[in-house]
Amino acid sequence: MCFPPTSACPVSKLAVRLGRLWPASLLGRLTLVMVAGVLVTQLAASAIWASQLRAKSQVEAQSAAQYVAHSASGAIRFFRSLPPAYRLLIIQQLREMGGTRFFVNLNHAYLPIEQIAPHPLADSIIATVGETLKSDLPHSPGFKLAFAWPDRLVVAEHDVRLNDLPDAWVQHVLLLRPNPAPILVIQTEIEPGNWLYMAALMPNPYFLNGNDPFAWDRLMPQVLSLGVVLLLCLLVVRSITRPLAALSDAAAAFGQGQDEEARPLPETGSREFINTARAFSAMRERIQRYIEDRERLFISISHDLRTPITRLKLRSELLDDEALRNEFEEDLDELDMMVKGALQCVKDSDIHENPAEIKLDAVLGRMVRSAQLAGHAVGYSPSGVSVRGKPLALKRALGNLLDNALFYGARAEISVSEEPGTVVVCVRDHGPGVPEDALASLFDPYVRLAHGREQNDGGMGLGLGIARSVIDAHGGQLLLVNHPEGGLNAIVRLPA
Incomplete structure (x- = not known):
């Protein structure tokens, strides 16, 4: 039996090697299984025939x-x-x-x-x-x-x-x-x-x-039959996986907000895929209607709530009791801030724009120059890396991360690097960092740590949640980790 962390375990090494040989795609897996099955069947039949x-x-x-x-x-x-x-x-x-x-x-x-x-x-x-x-x-x-x-x-x-x-x-x-x-x-x-x-x-x-079962004149019919069977297997597997690839592309495009036209999936192929395509199209329409209803709802909230809040503020001015008037004004300010925060969250995460190629040096360079003009210390080295996404949405997400770093860490450093299939953007501050048990809660709305409230008393704790929503919509990932040398490091991974 092998126990971790022993690295020389032959069973684990064999499992790793077999895992590398196992294809990641459904097309590769089905092809490998069918080809292996045909080969094993042919070899077994050839062995029996050779014995006979x-x-x-x-x-x-x-x-x-x-x-x-x-x-x-x-x-x-x-x-x-x-x-x-x-x-x-x-x-x-x-x-x-x-x-x-x-x-x-x-x-x-x-x-x-x-x-x-x-x-x-x-x-x-x-x-x-x-x-x-x-x-x-x-x-x-x-x-x-x-x-x-x-x-x-x-x-x-x-x-x-x-x-x-x-x-x-x-x-x-x-x-x-x-x-x-x-x-x-x-x-x-x-x-x-x-x-x-x-x-x-x-x-x-x-x-x-x-007596030789492997003579060329006997192997030729087997090779031809094997080739025909493998070709038919590949065609069948391809016909099965092609509609699934179309479904996967449609789901990815819809998830990243790139499917405004909502072209229907072709209802071709097996009965199971046709049912899946119809179910996906119906789900997409329901989600689209829900998003549109939510936008109309928040527009109504913006219109309907601001007017009574303003009226209440005016009426509170008529109160003779100064202490009571101050309490009313504090409650109304808090309510107004909550309404603005909710509207800002929807506005910043639901940005309707067409995806385009984004040069990160241009976007990050402008943000760094603006911060430096405001007197902040920001370090950045051009990388020449580009990604594809929604420019305004991605700019807001990265801007929120930089603002947090400058508010809570005094100075910040931005770095861009490339990994296989991924672009990594790191925004690090030089503040006190965050307790490990509090990292997961930083994305929740209106959650602010004591250090954050001291440094920025006007914030609402929505910036990180908005940034994560935007990055998730781009098919990426946002991670918050404490840097080994101090400070908080926000790591953004985007598809290359």
Whole structure:
């Protein structure tokens, strides 16, 4: 078992490597699963077929070996029965007739044969032929068996090879061209000083190739079928994931406020996707209506609440009791501030403008120069980085972060960097920082820490919430962390 933080755990390393190989997209995952499934199925089927082919080849080879051995034993009996003087005459007549099942020759000694490379099926055939010959000719002194290739086969004494013989002697018995086949050679001593030499082909001359399940002519149909199946799999997977990609793009555009035209999703593909597309379109319309109703509601609130608040302020001036008048004015000021804060929150987070390319140096440079003219210390180095978004909304979000840094930290530093697929903007102040348990609550409306109220008594605690809403609408992320060297660091991550 592996316990953290051990970094050398082989199981964890293997899991990390496998995780890197696992695609992130649905298209990649479905393609990988289907391709792997087809490959495993093909390999398993090929392995079963190869096993059956080898077993079949083994049975056929054993039967053919026994047939050849019985024929050879009959030929050996025939030549043993002939007088020695007639044997060469019979052999010559057989050659002139075109030969028989065997190429036959007589030698005074055993001829060494250069055998083919070791092969299990060839070895099995030689063993079967040897056992059958011993069974048919139990009194023979022994048999020398071997498989050889025609171009290296020695057939007579003084190193006479098969290629040195006239074609008429062997062309009807052995295969020499265009595709030579291995030749079975049987040598036995029929009497002292006389060796009978017999060479023959197996009933299936190319039995070694027929036993190979990975021969090119057998692999080609499998490769073609595998290619067709994989192509069909890719087409099916693509047809499944393409509507999902369209749905994802539409959801991302709507979430970032880039879908003002609200083009309907194409209702094509499977029944499940058509239902999903219809549900998404209905949800988008409901959300759009809700946003429009909310805007009208806050416009009404702005109109309806400011008038009675103003009237109440005027009437409070008519009160004779100064203490009571002051209490009324404080309550009305607080109410007025809350209404303005709510309206500002809606106004700053619902900015209707078209996305465009934003050069951060221009936006941040203007903000830094304005702060420096106001007497604040702000550090910034141009980066040459651009992002795509709503210029005014992003400017307000970054402006809120810079204002907070200057209000609560005296001086600020802004830095821009690039990471794979992300642009990072950091706004750091040099203030006292924020307690770790209070970081999460800084985004809540009207939440202000004691240090913030001392530094900026006119604020309402809405700036960070507005900034996060704008950055979230751009598909980004806003994080607040305490800097190791002191102060609060606001980290903005935007899509590159």
